Amino acid sequence: MSGFRAVERSDGIWEFHFQDFKRDTTDDWVQTAMRDNRHYANTGEHLRQIYYIESSVLPTPYASSKAIMLAQKMPPNIHISTAVLVPNHAIVSVARIIVKRVPGTDYMRIFMDEDLAEAWLEQRHQEYVGQLPGQRVEP
Secondary structure, rough: OOOOEEEEEOOOOEEEEOOOHHHHHHHHHHHHHHHHHHHHHHHHHHEEEEEEEEEOOOOOHHHHHHHHHHOOOOOOOOEEEEEEEOOOOOHHHHHHHHHOOOOOOEEEEEEOOHHHHHHHHHHHHHHHHHHHHOOOOOO
């Protein structure tokens, strides 16, 4: 059984939960992410995600290469914000390497604090809403 689970919250944010980065977990995540990316690129809606990575999880070369591939294949017209909530500095280091290796990953931020991650997602959503025709963001 895969260590990946995706849940859409009532506020429209997708939670991606990782119990490990084994091959089946990584493949399930990639399949889900690619499906969601296509859907949101086609609809023009704002895709908001928060990745929850358990404290015992260690990065793998396979998962790292798939993360880079996903970032490189991001549809150019997608509106996306991804907060990666990491429990340890090993994951922070790998995530930062991935973000630095792939241009155009300004949609992703790495956090060790869930409240800061949620606040950033909300800020990004307000910026997205403010760009819609006829919309105004209240200060």
